[in-house]
Amino acid sequence: MGTIFLWKTIYASKAAGESISGYTLQGMISYYLVITIVDAFTAVSEDDWQIAADIKDGNISQFLLKPLNYLTYRFTLFLSGRAVYTLVALLPVGIFIMCYRHSFYIPVHVSTLGWFMLSICLTGAMQFFLSYTMALLAFWVAEVSTFIFILYAFEYLAGGHVFPLNLLPPAIVQVLDFTPFPYQLFFPVSIYLEQVSGAELARGLVIQSLWVFVLYGLAKWTWSRGIRKYSAVGG
Amino acid sequence: MNINEPLPQTRALRFSRYAGIYSALWKNSVIREMGFKTNFLLWMVVELLWFSLQLVFVSVIYLHTENIGTWTKWQVVMLMGCSHFIQQVFQGFFFVNCSQLPELVRTGKMDFMLLLPVNTRFVVSLRNVDLGAFFTAGSGLAVMFYAGSRMHLSLEPIVCIGFMILCAASVMIHYSIMFLLASISFWTVRAQGVIFGYYNLFNISRLPDEAFQGGFRRIFSFGLPLLLVVNVPVRFLIHKMENMWGLVLLLAMSLVWLIVSEICWRYSLKHYTSASS
Numbered sequence: 435m436g437t438i439f440l441w442k443t444i445y446a447s448k449a450a451g452e453s454i455s456g457y458t459l460q461g462m463i464s465y466y467l468v469i470t471i472v473d474a475f476t477a478v479s480e481d482d483w484q485i486a487a488d489i490k491d492g493n494i495s496q497f498l499l500k501p502l503n504y505l506t507y508r509f510t511l512f513l514s515g516r517a518v519y520t521l522v523a524l525l526p527v528g529i530f531i532m533c534y535r536h537s538f539y540i541p542v543h544v545s546t547l548g549w550f551m552l553s554i555c556l557t558g559a560m561q562f563f564l565s566y567t568m569a570l571l572a573f574w575v576a577e578v579s580t581f582i583f584i585l586y587a588f589e590y591l592a593g594g595h596v597f598p599l600n601l602l603p604p605a606i607v608q609v610l611d612f613t614p615f616p617y618q619l620f621f622p623v624s625i626y627l628e629q630v631s632g633a634e635l636a637r638g639l640v641i642q643s644l645w646v647f648v649l650y651g652l653a654k655w656t657w658s659r660g661i662r663k664y665s666a667v668g669g
Numbered sequence: 670m671n672i673n674e675p676l677p678q679t680r681a682l683r684f685s686r687y688a689g690i691y692s693a694l695w696k697n698s699v700i701r702e703m704g705f706k707t708n709f710l711l712w713m714v715v716e717l718l719w720f721s722l723q724l725v726f727v728s729v730i731y732l733h734t735e736n737i738g739t740w741t742k743w744q745v746v747m748l749m750g751c752s753h754f755i756q757q758v759f760q761g762f763f764f765v766n767c768s769q770l771p772e773l774v775r776t777g778k779m780d781f782m783l784l785l786p787v788n789t790r791f792v793v794s795l796r797n798v799d800l801g802a803f804f805t806a807g808s809g810l811a812v813m814f815y816a817g818s819r820m821h822l823s824l825e826p827i828v829c830i831g832f833m834i835l836c837a838a839s840v841m842i843h844y845s846i847m848f849l850l851a852s853i854s855f856w857t858v859r860a861q862g863v864i865f866g867y868y869n870l871f872n873i874s875r876l877p878d879e880a881f882q883g884g885f886r887r888i889f890s891f892g893l894p895l896l897l898v899v900n901v902p903v904r905f906l907i908h909k910m911e912n913m914w915g916l917v918l919l920l921a922m923s924l925v926w927l928i929v930s931e932i933c934w935r936y937s938l939k940h941y942t943s944a945s946s
Contacts, residue, residue: 439881440877443737444730447734455733577708577711583715583718584715591725
C-alpha cells in the first residue's frame, strides 16, 4: 500500500497521462493489485518450514513406511492450503480493489482471464516445486531458513514483486528472462494487464511449462539424493 | 553474596547490579552465536541482500523520475540507510526477545522469568543479543555516509549528537510497539502474526513522508508515529526540517508509546495463567 502512495507522488510531478515504461498511474496501481491476487493464489506460506521441520525432527520416517509419495502428499496439502487462503483473502483483497476500482484495469478480452488462470496454475506449481527443493536442503544442513530467505530475496526482486520488471534497463530484463523468476510472478501479471499477446503469450506459456517440468525434475532428483543421506534423527 | 543480606536498594547500586547482569547476558549471547559461525555469517548475508534490494528499488525509481515530492535520490538513499540502521539496532537489542515472548507464554516458560529476582520486563526484553544485527547496522551507516558525501553534507558534532538521540527515540518506538504486539499473546496464546504485523507496519516508515497525504499522514504521525521514526532523524541530519515541532513530536511519541506499552504489559501480566501443571 505504501508503494502505491509512493508512485502516486511520483506521477503527481509528471504531466497528466504521462507514462513510465508504458505504465500510466492506473497501470502501475493495477500492477500492484494484481500482484496481491497472484500472491494469494500461489505464494508458499508454511509448507517449506513444515517440510524442513519434518526432515530435521525425523518425522519423515513415517511417510517412508506408508505407500504414499511424500511429494504428492505435500502438493495436495499445498493446494488445499491455497484454496482456504484464497477464500479468506477474498474479503480484504476485494475491499482493497474496491478502494481502487477507478484505477483497476479490466481486461478487454475475455480469453485473457483464461490464459491468466492457466498461468497462475503454472506459477503455483513452480512456486511449490522450488520451495520443496529448498526445504529438502534440510537433509544436508541443519538450518535451511537462511537459504530460503536468500532465495526469497531473488524471487522478490527478479520476480517483479518490488517493481514491474520492464522498468529495468532492457539488457537486464533479457538476462532475467533466462531465470525462472519472471515466470513466477511478472509473467502472469503482464498477461492480465494484456501486455503480452499472440505468439509472445504462447511462447511465454511454453517456457513457463518447461520451467515447471525442470523444477519438478529438480525436486525429484534432490529427494532421491537426500533420502540416501537421511539418518532418521530420533527415529 | 550473603543470602540474608538485603538486596541493594540505592539507585546507583541498582544500576550497577543491572549493568552487571546485562553484561553477563551479552557474554552469553556472544558465546552462543559463535557456536554456529556459518549460520551467523549467512544471516548477515540475508540482511545485506534485503538491504541492497531496497537500494535497487530506489535506484530503479530514480531512473524514471527526478524527485519524489521534494526528496532527491541521495536523500532517499539516506532515508533507506537510516531506516536500516535504526531497524538493525532495534533488532540487535530487542527483536528476538520480543518475538519469543509469545512462545514463553504458550509453553509456560514465563514462570521462570517471573521467578527471577530482577525486573521481569528487563529480563524478557533483553535476555538475548543479536550480534549480527550490529554489524549490519554498520552497513546502514556506511550507506548513509556515502549518500552524505554525494550530497556534500558537512557533519557538525552537535547535529550528529542530536541525530543519535533521535535515533534512540525511534528505536524506543520500534521496541514499544513490537512489545505491545507481543503482549497480545497473553490473551490469544498463539501470536505468530506479531512478527508479520510488525514488518508490515514498519515497511511504511522507510518511505518519504511526503508520499502520504491527509488522513494517512495524520494517523501515521500523531497516532502510530511510523512516518516520524526515520523521516525526522534524516530531515534533522540533512537540514530539511520545516520546523522544530517534528523533533518534539518524535521525542514525545517515544515517551508516550513507552508508557502505553508499560501499562499494557502490567495489565497483560495479570492475565498470565501459566501452562499445564
